[in-house]
Amino acid sequence: MSEAYVTDDSLVTADSSGYDRALDGTIALGIVGFVLGLVTLIDLVSLSSSGAALAETLATLLVVVAGGVGTVALSSWANVTPVDSQRIRGVTAGVLLALLGLTLAAYAVPVTLATLLGGLLLVEAMVIATAGVVSNIGLVDTEPNATAGLLAGFAFGAFGLLLGAVLGGTVLGSGGFLWAIVALIAGIGLFALAIVPREDLGSTLPAAVVVGALGATIATATIGVGWQWNPDAISGGFTGGAVIPVFLLFGTLIAAWSAAKCRAGFGARGRQYGAFLVINLNAVLMVSIMAAIVVFVTIKGVGYSVRGSTIGALAGLVLLSPLVVLAVRTARTPAGSEEWRGGARQLFRLLPLAVVGSVTALLVSVLVTGEKLEYGYTYTVLENRESVVLDTSVAITPETTVGSLVLVLPTLLLFVYFFRQYGSLRDVGTELDRVEAVRRRLPLAIAAIAVLTGALAILGASPAGLPLGPVAGVVVVGAGSVAAVGLAALPLAGLLAGDEALPERAVDRARLFTLSVFGGLSLLAAVLVLQGPATVAPAVFGRGIVPLAALLGALVSATTATILVTATRAADETITRRLLGEELSLALAATAGYLALLGSHVALTKQNFSLGVSVANAGSLSVPMAMQPYIPLGAEPGGIFPAIVGTVWLVIGATTFAVPLGVGAAVFLTEYAEQGRLTEVVEVATNALWSTPSIVFGLFGATFLIPRIGGDESLLAGMLVLGFMLLPLVLITSREAIKAVPDEYRDASAALGVSQWETIRSVVLPASMPGVITGVILGVGRIAGETAPLILVLGSTLNSTSAVEVLNGFRFTTAPPFIANEALLSASASLPTQVWAVIAAGVSGSPSMGWATAFILLAVVLTFYAVGITARTYFRKKLNYE
């Protein structure tokens, strides 16, 4: 068939019979019904909608599906992703037809979606029953077994009991026991119907009965949208809005299973196809429920969360820079070898670059035109227990200020990336005596600065009244900065001077590059750190020397990089080009590194820097919800910054406490301890600890930990309690991961004369890293959203107005314990307790604030998750050959 389809334009070829097509259609109808069941279950579309509105919704769905199918069909037709399965083609065509039919029906007959879907189930039931009969009387070629099997029998028997009970109860009333007899008869009847006849009848007729009954119930509005059932025995009840989607999901699942069996001609193949469909639809159900939660929370929370957000265009560009590098890297990865796939590969390789490029263009245009880009909408806040609608917007402003953190994080990332890209430049280029002399002395100079820094930090800036810090500081910082700029400029000078061709010159000066980048960056970093203890920040022209040097260094390095790119284009030998590539990595790393130093200087000294563009500690990026504390009496409600900070610290604290302890214990138990009584006890204990309810951990924290640390609810108590919760999981998963490392590795290492600890450190732990990280990811996912114990130990309030200052809270003391941190011992807000507090606050809690908090909590947890997954993938790649 795979050769045939190339010349074959029709979706379904002649070798599928009418029977096949009808069943493909039925399966498709089942899939459509299933999806609509999901959609109505989460109330995306109302079951009571009808007429033109309903038709429009369905038409939208039709367009979306047609678009997807069309794209795939096109690429299949173009031989890019050939689809040659008749079943897939048939079902796809069926899906389109089914949607088209539903849309037309919605236009033509004025019934509700519920009725329409009931009809859908009835049609399914009829087709299945017909198919079974057709097969049974031998009109088509099938291979049914003697019976559908006991499992199917019991399943249908159970459905029968249930249906009988419900129908009997409705028709005959729930008094007496008549309904029970009806239920019993229905159950036995369906059971018999499933197992007595041959498989083709046994797996279609009972399915048709069940699906038909469900369909009829919905279509005749016996259970309609407004239907309500409040049984006396239970408080609360069921509504049609909830029951109909469930009926639909259930009915379409059975119908699809049965139709799939018919389609594959029963027997072993039929069973396989049926199971395949049921399992896949179930997987879809599971994924969509998860996705639904995320989508639901996002829809409810995103508007409130990003209200009033602005970002400076320049800051946007800086934040975008790592993505640009990533996109370029993706675009540069070599394409697959197979010619005919080139087109698609090309597309996927270039698409990210195109997207990032267009965003960059957008930001640049904002910068150039100086016009704000804005999208306005409204949101609701609670004021005196009344909902008030406020106008807001998200915007990109033409600001040229970059926040210090916004600068440091991406540039640091880029520095690490380029530095890792750099391989080696040994034995390249000529050695110059003077350069080598500098190379030898530089480490000494840096070490001396480090010693001075340490001495000043311990003795104070002015020991014994002598102004050692200020005086020496100014001299050293000034000289160091100037020297750093000089070093940064070395390669540029080397590139510009000389008379060979540019590429040759560049290769020849390779030794300047290594000296410049490693020397310049570390020198500037050293004097930057020195400024603090020396209590100086020397300045010229009203601007700090260090940031000035950093900016100059970045500019010079960027220029060098640009020249190198030109040189690479001019180079014609591969080896030259490779060497130039190494130099380019170094130059780019230097650029990023100097910018990171610039940002760090602003962040550390709290002095803004501006020269054309500005680097400041505030501004350029504003997301009030995430970056402001709650403003109790303001016109705007502010945000939940304290809660975000609290949650991040909780997670950091818990992991720093639990991960080393857990991994360490796992290493000890697996590698060192005699396997026996002790390890068994520990294993049982950790498993028990892992399944302990979180509130019990909370009680433990409240009654045991808190009296011992600070006596009051505190961040530290929260960290410890979450740490205790995380510990068993880390321990269990790390143990499994370490056990899974083959003994051959340990033997090989031991036979090389490597000690056991070294072996564990360099072979066993790296090999078990992915497993350990998986454990940490799972654990962090659990504790980040943990609420119950935090309510008891964290002491958080609703809408906290100040964030804990953990980093600034550290104080050194002369008496033990020598280090204290008030912030750790004080109460803090956290995201989950904030959500809980909003709910518990009842009418005075703003629901939209709650949703937004939940949305941010979800985002935080997913971020941790993404970081974990990235780390795991990285280590997996390192272990397994790529």
Place this chain on the structure above:
Amino acid sequence: MSNAINDDEQDEQTAAGGVEIATDSVTTSGESEEEVREEWIDYRFDGEAKLSVSDLDVWYGDDHALKSVSMDIPENSVTALIGPSGCGKSTFLRCLNRMNDRIKAARIDGSVELEGTEIYDANANLVELRKRVGMVFQSPNPFPKSIRDNISYGPRKHGDIEKGLLARLFGRDDTEAEDELVEQSLKQAAIWDEVSDRLDDNALGLSGGQQQRLCIARCLAVDPEVILMDEPASALDPIATSKIEDLVETLSEEYTVVIVTHNMQQAARISDQTAVFLTGGELVEFDDTDKIFENPESQRVEDYITGKFG
């Protein structure tokens, strides 16, 4: 928990039972057609013994795997160990660098001296010993690291090669020395040509035979005095095998090589002396290779070599 108690008891029982079995087996072999005569394995040679094994017994639980083996292995020579599968060749080899210590069930009794120093001494330094007595395992076991890192792993851990950020900062970066060592070791193991352009690829991506040669190279990189090889050529094609055989012969100029092989021709080709183990863990005969293959003392050895008995 009760398991642990049982284990302990079992161990004691084994200890007691082991001795009994040992005496048993001696009597059994005494009753068999032929007795292991002391003089057959009391091989004398000129010069120093690098390794001197005397009265070595090994038990795995109740299983008496090596029975009172004694042999002196001369320096700078190739000693082949041959014998049917399961006769204890690998066990014997593992005793020479105390790798058997790592097997829980194993119990070792007897003495092995490396240049006159007892390696089973209570305060012998295991790490040091294994540095001096290297080993190539029966099945290839490269680390899940790059080819380069596999080779330089040992020297790096021993501090012979310093690499990394700290070393770079202090100007003691031995990358060059590392590259040289990697190239030299890989060339010695006859695999350089195949991997020279992908030294940074993961070693698990190599074929079985390549992995085996990589393991040989890894062992050589540590520069041991004695090299124990457990069927190093079992997964190799004839060309690679002959390269390995050449390697073993060159090695014997500087190193003491003990090699297990199932290939009689190979043993005859490359070894200076041959030890024949037979089922049950006895060393039946140990002598110059020529002597063993041309004129063995024991009938059982002759049968084994000529293929009459496995």
